Amino acid sequence: MRPELQHSIAPLRPTTAKVLATELSAQLNHLRPQPALQLAAMREFVARPDTASWTAETIRRILSDRGHLAEIAAQSFAHPNGFDSIVLENSLPSHRVRLHIWWPETQLVTEDVHNHAWSFASRVLSGALHFRTYRPSGKGTPFFHYPYRYGDTGACAGNHADTVNLVITFDGCFPATMYYSYDLNELHRIAPIKTDQPVATLVLTGTLQRDGSDVYTEQARHGEGYRLLKEPYTANQLADRLRRYLACL
Numbered sequence: 001m002r003p004e005l006q007h008s009i010a011p012l013r014p015t016t017a018k019v020l021a022t023e024l025s026a027q028l029n030h031l032r033p034q035p036a037l038q039l040a041a042m043r044e045f046v047a048r049p050d051t052a053s054w055t056a057e058t059i060r061r062i063l064s065d066r067g068h069l070a071e072i073a074a075q076s077f078a079h080p081n082g083f084d085s086i087v088l089e090n091s092l093p094s095h096r097v098r099l100h101i102w103w104p105e106t107q108l109v110t111e112d113v114h115n116h117a118w119s120f121a122s123r124v125l126s127g128a129l130h131f132r133t134y135r136p137s138g139k140g141t142p143f144f145h146y147p148y149r150y151g152d153t154g155a156c157a158g159n160h161a162d163t164v165n166l167v168i169t170f171d172g173c174f175p176a177t178m179y180y181s182y183d184l185n186e187l188h189r190i191a192p193i194k195t196d197q198p199v200a201t202l203v204l205t206g207t208l209q210r211d212g213s214d215v216y217t218e219q220a221r222h223g224e225g226y227r228l229l230k231e232p233y234t235a236n237q238l239a240d241r242l243r244r245y246l247a248c249l
Contacts, residue, residue, distance in 0.1 A: 004060060005229065006123070010228055013075075013090065014090050014091055014092055015068075015071050015072060015075070015087070015091075015241075016071065016089045017065065017067065017068035017069075017071055017072070017089065018064075018089050018091065018093075019058045019061075019062075019088045019089045019097055020045075020097060021088060022069055024041070024045060025095075026095070026213050028041060028042065028091075028094050028159040028206070028220050029091070029094040029095075029096045029205060032093065032094055032185065032207045033220075035119055035183075035184075035206055035207060035209055036119075036183070038095070038119070038206045038207060039119040039121060039181055039183065039206055039243075041097070042119075042120070042121035042181065042204040042206060043179070043181040043206060045124075045181050046121045046122060046123040046179045046181075046183075046202060046204060047120070049177075049227055049230065051123045051125070051202060052123075052125045052126075052176075052177075055099065055125055055202050056246060056249060057176050058088060059242050059245070059246055060098075061066045061247070062088065062242065063242055063243065066235065069235045069238060069239055070235040071234060072086065072087045072090075072141030072238070073233045073234060073235045073237070073238040074226070074232050075087040075090060075232065076232060076233050076238055076241065077231060077232050077233060078231075080085035080109070081102075081109050081111045082098065082102060082103040082106055082107065082109030082111075082192075083100045083101055083102045083110065083192075084099075084103070084104075084241055085098060085100060086098060086099040086100070086241070086242070092207075092208070093207055093208060094206075094207055095205060095206055095207065095220060096204070096205045097200075097202070097203075097204055098149070098203045098204075098205065099200065099201075099202060099203075100200065100201045100203055101198050101241070101245055102127070102192035102198060102199040103198050104194065104195065104196050104197060108191065108192070108194060109191075110189070110191065111189040111190060111191065111215075112189065112215045112217050113132075113143060113166060113188065113189045113215070113216040114187065114188070114189070114213055114214065114215045114216065115136050115184060115185055115186060115187050115188070115213050115214050116184050116205070116213050117184060117208050117209060117210050117211065117212055117228045118184055118205045118206045118207060118208055118209060118225065119178070119181070119182065119183040119184050119192065119205075119209070119214050120181065120182060120203055120204060120205045121180070121181035121203075121204050121207065122179065122180060122181070122201050122202065122203045122241055123177070123178070123179040123180075124174050124175060124176050124177065124178045124179075124199075124200075124201050124205070125176065125200040125201060125202055125231060126160060126197065126198060126199060126200045126248070126249070127176060127192060127195065127197060127198060127200065128173055128175045128176065128192075128193040128199065129173070129174045129190050129192060129194065129199060130172075130173060130174075130190065130191045130192075130193055130202070131171075131172060131174050131180075131188065131190050131193065131194065132168055132170060132171050132190070133168070133169045133170040133171065133172075133182075133186055133188045133191050134166040134167065134168055134169060134187040134188065135162055135166065135167060135169050135187065135188075135189060136165060136166060136167075137165055137166065137167040138165060139165065139167065140166045140167035141165060141167070141218070142163050142164070142165055142218075143163070143164055143165070143166050143216035143217060143218060144161050144162075144163060144164075144216065144217050144218075144219070144220050145161060145162050145163070145164045145215075145216055146161055146214075146215045146216075146217065146221070147213075147215075148213050148214070148215055149211050149212035149213045149215070150232060157197060159163060161220070166187065166216060177194055182210050184206060184210065184213075187214070187216065194197060198248055200245065237240060
């Protein structure tokens, strides 16, 4: 890990409980200095046809281990973008394993266009996602660019915003069983395709490669938060969500 990132990610403490096989965890940790190769290994994992059944079995094991459940509940929350972000394993500074669930009754949120501080690989476990990617272009639609750095208050500071034109480079549907991977620079936004069933994805995020990310909004948000405060779930709250998801399979 780069020294300048050490303090920034201190709140994201590694979990003692793990869900990935020891061999894969060791491989991902070994590949930390080579993020492109680490991403290829994560993509290979989510490409496995048994990913959905592996995830369900992992959830069942977690529900039977109160210590594991309590540990990951402290890092799991309702994300401002409209989904449950559930950490199954945190092995930073190497990688994390997360489950994202969009519940049918949750109000649909239009994500800001954004990238990440890490590369990631993901598989749609159930339902479908509307996925768009973007790139800067002189002829695109104007967006306000708000750089975000770890430790920021989360306010959109007007004196830090500039205007960038973005064009859509991909616009499509990712159905269940679809897997995909993107490096940290890929600008994107996603939305669940609403039905009466939850939409869920398994996400592996790689090593942190920079301090923060970039957020783009169509409307100016000076002084408004784009990284809202998140209240972690209790162990009981998380257990209820995980049992509900299993019941929908």
